[in-house]
Amino acid sequence: MKGAPSTAPSAAAQLNARRAPSRRAFWLIPALLLPLPLWLDPYQQYVANLVLMYVPVGIGFNVVVGNLGLLAFSNVAFFGIGAYTSGVLMLKLGLPWWATIVPAGMMGGLAGCLASVPALRGVRLFYLAIMTLAFGELMRWVYIRWEPVTGGSMGMAVPAPSLLGWSLDSESHKFYAFLALVIVVIIATDRLLRSRFGRAFLAIKSNEEAAAAMGIPTDRYIVLGFAWGGFVVGIGGAMYAALVGHLTPTSFDLTELILQFAIIMLGGLGSLTGSVLGTIIVTALPELFRDLPGFEELAFGVMIVLVILFLPRGLASLLARAHPIFRDRYYRE
Amino acid sequence: MTPLLEIQDLTVRFGGLTAVDRVSFRVDAGEICALIGPNGAGKTTLFNAITGNAPMESGRVLFQGAEIQHLPAHDIAARGARRTFQNGGLFGHLTALENVLAGLHIEVKSSFLGLLFAGGAAKAEAAATKKARELLRLMELETIEDHPASELSGGQQRMVEIVRALATDPPLLLLDEPAVGLAPQMRERLGQIIRGLASERRIGVLLIEHAIELVMSISDRVIVLNYGRKVADGTPAEVRADKNVLEAYLGHA
Amino acid sequence: MLSLLPQLLVSGVATGMLYALIALSMTVAYRATTIVNFGHGDMVMIGAYASYVLTVTLGLPFAFAFVLAIALLFILGWVTQRGLMQPIIAGPHLSLAMMALAIGYALRGAARLEWGNGVLSLPRPYPQAAFMVGSVVFTADDLVISGFVLVLLAALFLVFHVTPIGKVIQAVFQTQRGAALVGINVRAFHAGMWGAGAALGAVGGVLLALIVPLSPDIGVWTLVRGFAAMTLGGFGSLPGAVLGGLLLGIMEKLLGFYVSTVFIDITAYLVTILVLLIRPKGLFGQHATLRL
Numbered sequence: 001m002k003g004a005p006s007t008a009p010s011a012a013a014q015l016n017a018r019r020a021p022s023r024r025a026f027w028l029i030p031a032l033l034l035p036l037p038l039w040l041d042p043y044q045q046y047v048a049n050l051v052l053m054y055v056p057v058g059i060g061f062n063v064v065v066g067n068l069g070l071l072a073f074s075n076v077a078f079f080g081i082g083a084y085t086s087g088v089l090m091l092k093l094g095l096p097w098w099a100t101i102v103p104a105g106m107m108g109g110l111a112g113c114l115a116s117v118p119a120l121r122g123v124r125l126f127y128l129a130i131m132t133l134a135f136g137e138l139m140r141w142v143y144i145r146w147e148p149v150t151g152g153s154m155g156m157a158v159p160a161p162s163l164l165g166w167s168l169d170s171e172s173h174k175f176y177a178f179l180a181l182v183i184v185v186i187i188a189t190d191r192l193l194r195s196r197f198g199r200a201f202l203a204i205k206s207n208e209e210a211a212a213a214m215g216i217p218t219d220r221y222i223v224l225g226f227a228w229g230g231f232v233v234g235i236g237g238a239m240y241a242a243l244v245g246h247l248t249p250t251s252f253d254l255t256e257l258i259l260q261f262a263i264i265m266l267g268g269l270g271s272l273t274g275s276v277l278g279t280i281i282v283t284a285l286p287e288l289f290r291d292l293p294g295f296e297e298l299a300f301g302v303m304i305v306l307v308i309l310f311l312p313r314g315l316a317s318l319l320a321r322a323h324p325i326f327r328d329r330y331y332r333e
Numbered sequence: 334m335t336p337l338l339e340i341q342d343l344t345v346r347f348g349g350l351t352a353v354d355r356v357s358f359r360v361d362a363g364e365i366c367a368l369i370g371p372n373g374a375g376k377t378t379l380f381n382a383i384t385g386n387a388p389m390e391s392g393r394v395l396f397q398g399a400e401i402q403h404l405p406a407h408d409i410a411a412r413g414a415r416r417t418f419q420n421g422g423l424f425g426h427l428t429a430l431e432n433v434l435a436g437l438h439i440e441v442k443s444s445f446l447g448l449l450f451a452g453g454a455a456k457a458e459a460a461a462t463k464k465a466r467e468l469l470r471l472m473e474l475e476t477i478e479d480h481p482a483s484e485l486s487g488g489q490q491r492m493v494e495i496v497r498a499l500a501t502d503p504p505l506l507l508l509d510e511p512a513v514g515l516a517p518q519m520r521e522r523l524g525q526i527i528r529g530l531a532s533e534r535r536i537g538v539l540l541i542e543h544a545i546e547l548v549m550s551i552s553d554r555v556i557v558l559n560y561g562r563k564v565a566d567g568t569p570a571e572v573r574a575d576k577n578v579l580e581a582y583l584g585h586a
Numbered sequence: 587m588l589s590l591l592p593q594l595l596v597s598g599v600a601t602g603m604l605y606a607l608i609a610l611s612m613t614v615a616y617r618a619t620t621i622v623n624f625g626h627g628d629m630v631m632i633g634a635y636a637s638y639v640l641t642v643t644l645g646l647p648f649a650f651a652f653v654l655a656i657a658l659l660f661i662l663g664w665v666t667q668r669g670l671m672q673p674i675i676a677g678p679h680l681s682l683a684m685m686a687l688a689i690g691y692a693l694r695g696a697a698r699l700e701w702g703n704g705v706l707s708l709p710r711p712y713p714q715a716a717f718m719v720g721s722v723v724f725t726a727d728d729l730v731i732s733g734f735v736l737v738l739l740a741a742l743f744l745v746f747h748v749t750p751i752g753k754v755i756q757a758v759f760q761t762q763r764g765a766a767l768v769g770i771n772v773r774a775f776h777a778g779m780w781g782a783g784a785a786l787g788a789v790g791g792v793l794l795a796l797i798v799p800l801s802p803d804i805g806v807w808t809l810v811r812g813f814a815a816m817t818l819g820g821f822g823s824l825p826g827a828v829l830g831g832l833l834l835g836i837m838e839k840l841l842g843f844y845v846s847t848v849f850i851d852i853t854a855y856l857v858t859i860l861v862l863l864i865r866p867k868g869l870f871g872q873h874a875t876l877r878l
Contacts, residue, residue: 010480010481010484065680069426069680071680071683071684117863118859118862118863121863123862123863123866125679125680125683126622126624126683127817127862127866129624129683129687130810130813130858131858131859131862133810134810134854134855134856134858134859135859137810137852137855138852138855141848141851141852145848191448192445192448194458195441195443195448195458196434196438196441196443196457196458196461197443197445197448199427199431199434199435199438200435200438202424202426202427202431203424203426203427203435203438205426206423206424206425206426206427207418207422207423207424207425209386209406209418209422210418210422210423210424211407211424211435212385212386212405212406212407212410213384213386213406213407213410213415213416213418213422214407214410214415214435214436214438214497215407215410215411215438215439215501216407216435216438217405217407218407224445254803254806258691261684261687265684265688269680270426292699293698293699293702293703294694294695294696294697294698294699294700294702294802295695295699296695297691297692297694297695297698298691298692298694298695298696298698298699299695300688300691300692300695301688301689301690301691301692301693301694301695302688302692304684304685304687304688304691305670305685305688305689305692308674308681308684308685308688309670309673309674312677312681
């Protein structure tokens with residue numbers, strides 16, 4: 001590792017040295033969002049719900065790729081597994097939507113454990129990317145072929161979601177349910193990332209050998225990271241089922257992967273704030289260009305190229321430069 | 334007295350090459366033992382085999398009397414054998430303070446489930462942070478604690494890496510070329526620190542070094558490796574006079 | 587059932603030739619720069635579309651369009667490596683992988699934007715005939731593609747082992763630093779090799795476009811098969827890429843017929859996963875993977 005002569009503290013160091021204000025201020029955001037449904041029309045509300053739905057998806061992806069540093073493209077597999085688990089439990093077993101959320105997450109988590117196997121064997125980077133991508137494609141093939149359960153290529157219609165008896169038949173009702181879920185996911189992931197586990201993830205990302213030399217059980221934590229990522233994305237999948245009401249295998253293809261990949265690349269790898277930021281941009285933008293097929297891919301491809309060249313730590317780094325409250329610090333004062 | 338570390342007939346092979354050939358020696362608590370030899374003699378490979386970072390073909394490694402050769406690296410580290418790396422083992426994505434905290438990993442008492450449900454790991458984290466800060470302050474590194482590790486100078490990186498390795502008060506410290514790239518005053522300071530660790534804290538130190546003056550001035554014993562084999566094992570004075578050692582170095586000239 | 591074996595082998599080899607070419611093109615770029623171009627499949631796709639535009643839209647004669655398409659892709663490969671990969675070459679491997687991926691996506695989006703999601707077909711410049719030898723059918727497609735790839739392989743072999751530029755390539759493949767020391771411009775070499783890889787890929791793309799409907803998504807399809815072939819043959823090995831491609835083609839046909847048609851789609855994925863888990867070196871792999 002090269003060392004720069006340290007005459008003056010770098011921008012990053014200076015920023016780190018400023019005392020970060022308490023993160024309690026972040027509670028302002030959901031508080032301000034509460035009256036949102038009063039001002040949005042149903043379509044706009046749907047878009048807002050779409051953004052909320054993608055937040056856990058981006059967060060889960062970022063934990064594996066950004067924090068653990070493993071280029072695993074299995075995210076869409078977790079997403080689809082979560083969605084279909086929720087759908088199947090609702091349709092075939094008659095469970096209400098809210099009861100399928102945790103099972104969907106669990107199945108996602110299980111898929112995460114499975115996807116971690118090549119990483120445990122030392123498979124990295126391009127190999128790992130292709131293998132996990134193959135996993136995602138294989139799952140899509142399962143959705144298509146396992147007709148009695150998943151409805152095949154025609155997909156499955158999912159019963160209307162409800163939360164403990166309260167029917168979520170309007171977009172604004174869904175908004176509150178989703179908001180609650182997202183808050184829980186963000187808090188839980190934040191705790192994880194700012195704990196010794198989160199620090200260990202970054203250690204593994206930086207130098208796996210040295211991490212082991214510090215007593216960090218790297219294998220176990222890799223599985224943990226993948227399981228958490230899968231769990232959280234699986235929950236996003238359940239939200240997706242509630243949001244769109246109809247699941248088809250095409251929703252979980254490679255185009256979907258690029259969308260999710262763009263979220264974390266633009267937002268900032270390894271940053272929770274980045275996952276949220278990236279989600280907002282990536283989800284809102286296509287709604288402006290819905291009628292141009294291919295535009296999304298082109299725009300996101302170009303944006304990612306630009307970000308890699310000029311803003312490698314993503315948009316979250318811009319926010320962090322603006323105010324210390326957005327900076328990721330992996331210890332408590 | 335049980336030696337802190339004992340290596341018995343340790344052999345490491347890569348493909349057809351024997352990198353370490355039936356090496357045996359011991360390190361006692363409070364002893365500074367230097368491992369020297371020409372480039373490619375197998376020193377770092379030996380380190381890696383001891384710490385579990387590389388597989389060994391045969392031999393035994395006993396740490397505090399217990400066999401550890403079959404244990405994974407993180408287990409060995411958890412038992413108290415800590416090391417630094419030759420080519421910068423700091424975690425570039427973390428700050429200096431966070432690096433030391435990572436070194437304290439096994440001491441931070443927080444479980445995964447406890448994390449999610451019991452209000453986070455605030456107490457354990459705060460305690461560890463305090464300790465880490467104190468450790469850095471002792472080494473006069475507190476001004477850089479928030480600097481990203483990748484932005485530190487070479488000398489600072491070495492020091493932080495040593496602090497990190499010492500964070501859990503390990504009984505055994507393995508240092509791989511800690512003085513590389515350090516200015517002469519820094520080297521002296523490093524030597525003093527290592528001597529202090531051994532005499533005051535009774536830490537056993539095994540160090541790989543090319544800076545012969547440093548080695549000779551602080552070591553209690555010197556082990557010389559050449560082509561993977563142990564060629565000499567004795568006090569600095571004995572080794573300096575040993576003909577085999579001279580040959581080993583001259584033979585490589 | 588077994589009577590169909592020769593037929594299956596023949597079509598398997600024909601498809602396999604195409605895979606071999608793709609895998610070879612990817613290996614060329616990989617060997618030189620030790621970075622895998624995740625966007626390679628999409629470059630192949632662009633090559634196919636380029637030939638479509640040149641022949642159908644612009645009405646150029648096929649042979650001319652073919653050569654032009656290859657030249658264009660060479661330039662694309664060169665420029666991509668020089669302009670987008672080279673600046674970040676010293677950075678984390680993750681960024682390089684993502685950059686290549688993003689480039690591929692951008693190319694795919696552009697293709698989709700321009701030509702939509704519908705499929706196009708490239709008219710064959712040769713008659714669509716078929717020949718029977720015993721009970722085995724050889725289609726003109728099989729013969730043209732296999733023949734072309736064989737000729738190309740032979741030409742590449744000659745270039746590699748006989749010509750001076752081939753010597754340069756071998757030198758850099760063996761030791762970059764040594765090559766730089768003797769005055770070889772390694773940067774230009776890297777860019778050139780990516781260009782060559784893209785150009786070879788374009789050949790594959792055009793051949794592919796002759797037999798398969800053209801859509802923006804064939805890039806991923808191609809990438810996965812190319813990668814599966816490289817994995818099977820041994821990552822980084824040129825003969826391995828060819829052999830891997832042939833084996834993959836044959837396996838797809840055999841498994842697809844004798845076991846289940848599902849294997850036509852998923853053999854490539856299974857091969858990738860299984861080989862990497864069981865014998866990561868593949869058949870001929872000897873190169874330590876340096877950078878991905």
